[in-house]
Amino acid sequence: MTASAPSTPSTTRTRHALLASVFVIASCGLVYELVAAALASYLLGDSITQFSTVIGAYLFAMGLGSWLSRFVGGNLVRRFVEIELAVGVVGGFTAAALFLAFAAQAGPFRALLYLAVLAVGVLVGLEIPLVMRILKREVAFKDLVSQVLAVDYLGALAVSLLFPLLLAPWLGLMRTGLLFGLFNVGVAIFALSLFRAQLVSVRGLRATAAVCFALLGGGLALAGQVSDMAESWIYADKIIYAQNSPYQRIVVTRWRDDVRLFLNQNLQFSSKDEYRYHEALIHPGLAALPQARRVLVLGGGDGLAVREILRYPQITSVTLVDLDPAMTQIFSTAPLLRQLNDNALNDKRVTVVNDDAARWLEEHADVFDFIVADFPDPSNFSLGKLYSTGFYRLLQRHLAPGGRLAVQATSPFYARRSFWTIVATLRAAGLQTSPYHALVPSFGEWGYVLAGVEPAVPPAVYPPGLRFLTIEGTPDLFRFPADMEYLPMEPNRLNEQSLVRIFEQEWHGVAGNH
């Protein structure tokens, strides 16, 4: 009966307006929660934990806010406007602030994250009880609850659909947060005009609202620059080159004389110690093959392995097959990078091919005396195939008699089972193996495997100019201390791809893999 009681047009309009505000408020509230959870999973990984804890903390904070609302008194409309402005600014800037804090490593990130989630949650929790108290004067309780809650959930539904489909992919987290911050401030400004009759001395509030609006708008306009700035902080050093190729994001940084290459944020080399990695990859195998003439390098578009190979005057041809033209392009043109690889990619003995390694091997019949498989670690099923019995059998068909294969085989320290799985895989493919390791400070202990139809012999002499390897020290590389020692593993077969799962378990929690 109260529900159908006639109401004056003006109160009906007020109520609709307030319910519309509830819709916006509910949307904003859920956006902040999703933004925080998504940002946490983006930065910290393990999305299930991040979503679950962020949402839990947020719901708790909302409950706290609702409870605290009982202590809010005075002019309710005024309080409502103030809270809206606070939610807008705090919620709107949360993503940007957290991202900057993470990049700048300012303070314990998790503590900041949950503090922000609690703050926004409490403020959002205050909103709905206040709206209900404002509306209570005009609407019967059961209608009030049903209408407000219905619209509240409707707003949540709208955002839960919009967020994954449009907001996160198109706007990004930072801009989404700021945009919905503006909506909150918008609600405050709207309320100011709607209830002007019930408010006295609104000038201060109006000014505050304008400042909030300007802040959020400015943030929105500058969001792109802010995220670039934060990214540059993550890399710590000056970015001298950055490009998105169809396959990966290539970033080269420089700090004084240290040049670093990152692919998808994973460090590939530091010019401080890359010579250790590449000398160890090439020379223990190639120096023992004085008859070698033709060499194939798979992966290694930075040309650093090729640089080492070109130290041998008897080598007549080096074929480099790397998937990404952008990589081989910058490492054969950019002066600083050409300096690093001694202009190896422009050497007339070198042929650069941009193709998928296996496709190239399937489509060509060439054989080589020395083949280098320098692929990214087996972190997914596509890459895992490049460490399989099937792939090694394919490689074997391209080995000349007496030829040798050198395989980068991830870290025998951090990923011991992965390393020995790669060794077992080469053996299952019918090859004799000689596993070895070297310390590369940027990566830690790194592993390699020499493989061939005949067993490998140790080199008698290294080419001049090496900085890391010595003939006397080489036998040590082939000895494994107890914590990296041989483990009996099953080979990585294409129909099981056990390596990908093992590798994922082993590197889980170890940051910065090669």
Next chain:
Amino acid sequence: MRRRDFLKDMTAATCGLSLPGLSGCAPDTKSLPPGSLDSGNARLGHRLRHDEFPPPVEVIRAPVLIAGAGIAGLSAAWRLKREGFDDFALIELEDTPGGNSRYGENAISRYPLAAHYLPLPNPEARAVRALLADLGALQSDPDAPEPVYDERYLCHAPQERLYRLGVWQEGLIPHLGVARAELDEQARFFARMESLRALRDKRGRRVFALPLAYGGEAPEWVAGLDTLTMYDWMRQEGFNAPSLHWYVNYVCRDDYGTDYRHISAWAGVHYFACRIGRGGEGANDSVLTAPEGNGWLVERLLAFIGKAHAPRCGEMVHALAQTPRGCRVDVWNEARQVSLRYEAEHLVWAAPLFVLAHVAHELPSELSAAIAPLSYAPWLIANLSLSETPPPGAGLPLCWDNVLQDSPSLGYVTATHQNIRVAGGPTVLTYYNALSGIEPFQARHMLLSKPHRLWAEEILRDLAHAHRDIRELTTRLDIQCHGHAMSRPLPGFNDPARRRRLADGWGRVRLAHADLSGLSLFEESNYWGVRAAENILTAQGARLKERLA
């Protein structure tokens, strides 16, 4: 009233705000990809129903004629050739050989036009193992408990994923977000199937063997499974978990093209209980596959048989009679538009059995009666050429077999899955739909009348649930229709007396087709083809080195 007004306002506002791509508000504007709708020589086949064919213009003598170059016919030819017997000819209604193992090819990849894998054969499937050894895919002793297979044909990991609740889970049995009680019931079901797999008769023969012909004597309660449907049996046994029901129905639709509410419980149980084939060197219970599905088997079979025996395609039997010296087989040659007559001492009928009744007018009535109960499931298979590998979505990345739980289809397989590639690149997805939701005759009518554009719309809409950019990625969508793809194992199909009658054939006409078993499986086609060939060889006085069937 007021609340409704408000909601209406809000809906309008939401739509006003929405951008293209949010379903419900704006129609899809991107035009449909081009493609073909191919029913093979269905039109020619249907002429058998009423047309008169002209008298033959030419007589060809062939000691052995094999009608049908699917797996049964090719297996018969392989078996003859293997014994050094060369005097045979193969004819085929369709334009390409292979039957349900045909394949297609475009600039991106080869792709299946029907069956896309072969599970590692059971030890009792000796003929299949011998065949795989002859074709180079089985590389050790074929009679070994776990032979070594060429790993290029073993399905690469990750094999299967299921899209449900917005996430791709690993494997096809629903488990993510499934209640404990349901998981327990799944475990109980599979334990039950495991015990049936081990079930043997007094002579030590497995009851659920594959090929069926090697099955032991079934206890009465097992034989009774053929009197009710799989659905009824599950209810009767107290298997009620919805996730389990979905999965069992899925496999019935996938293997038999028929809903589990219609499938004989014996056939349903056989699916789970028959397979014990394993491979060595880590192959385990994998399956053999290739970009072209089972097409590689056809290609290698044809190479084994030799160019001289290449099937004569586009030739359809339209009249068949026995003579005192053999068989008189009149065929219609579509290319030359003439009838030809084969005079053969032996005929291997390696085509679907229902066709036999249309062409052999003197067929004994009990043989006709044994064929009459066969009912056929129609299939639709669409090959979608994609400009780029689709984004993986949440959960397990792209697999070989990808199934959508809430879909009338059986999902899709990725043709490029067996390639060793790092960059995704273009690919072909083969989408399967057994049209098991409606009666077969209605579905067949639909296959003949529904235009490409409507199928394409339906298929893209279905896949869009899991791949919202599928329409943008698809550059071609080619549809293959199989009106009578496979016989349906309905209750009563597993009648030993009926099967014996079919196996006896009709004098010098030997029947060789999976229809004899009622289960459209590679092992069955192969068994009946090999058996027919061996019977002909012994009838001709040959002493076989070994009998494979």
